[in-house]
Amino acid sequence: APAADHGWMGAITQNVRDLEEQHPDIDLQVAEGTNDVNLQISQVETFINDGVDAIVLLPFDGAAMTPVALKAMEAGIVVVNVDREFEDPNAARVTVLGDNYGMGVSAGQYMCEQLGDNPDAVIAEIAGIDSLPLTQDRSQGFEDALAECDLEVSNRVAADFTVEGGEEAAANLLQAAPKIDGLWNHDDDQGVGVLAAIENAGRDEFIMVGGAGSANAMREIESGDSVLKATVIYPSTQGADGVKLARLVVQGKSMADTVEVEVPRLVQLFAPVVTADNVDDYIGSAFES
Missing domain, CATH: 3.40.50.2300 (Response regulator)
Incomplete structure (x- = not known):
């Protein structure tokens, strides 16, 4: 690894x-x-x-x-x-x-649920490592889901999955975008830095969605007093x-509970959205950033 x-x-x-x-x-x-x-x-x-x-x-x-x-x-x-x-x-x-594409779709669908009735909503995105196909898949899923409710990404920056990288990318984004309605950050590890930058900038006018599903992010969601309202699981x-x-x-x-004699060639894991309503189901198996 x-x-x-x-x-x-x-x-x-x-x-x-x-x-x-x-x-x-x-x-x-x-x-x-x-x-x-x-x-x-x-x-x-x-x-x-x-x-x-x-x-x-x-x-x-x-x-x-x-x-x-x-x-x-x-x-x-x-x-x-x-x-x-x-x-x-x-x-x-x-x-x-x-499911990287599915992560983006889940994040975009959540944004549409929250902001879809505002045609002028400003959507921002903080990606992970931009050269990785998995990052491109996440961004494509997000874009495709937003298009369903006629929204699009107005401001996009990329970080590197680390706390420091997240803080730097978020600081740049917040300077470039004086008003944001929705922010998707691809990765909860870099999200620790993203949240620090948001706090430093004194910004709270938007809702934020995370990615990967860390315990830290889930505690923020649970607290109810953070801009972070949801995260998308990446197991x-x-x-x-x-x-x-x-x-x-x-x-x-072979795999239990399947009829097939052999193990499948491809297993793809699901990317559910975690909010205050269902966080209790997921926090037990979440990782610490």
């Missing part, structure tokens, strides 16, 4: 480690998280040389990791691709994804789900 430089990524790895106790039949070897593509490639090559049964990989960059994943598959190793997709579907036996269980699916494939089993 990439480096745990934000809470969601830390939770990904912790949820994987927690499986060892549940499944004594898994010999779990976790490579140190890194944002260095070359190091991640060499970690996978080490696993290939060790002759492991399965590799569960959350790539820092899906395209860059595709050749080494193909090499693992050709060596007869079950590869499970998590979150950031490979370029070639043959590079993985199973792919576990969050931090994906890595653990990947390990569980890898285990089933290696053991020749």
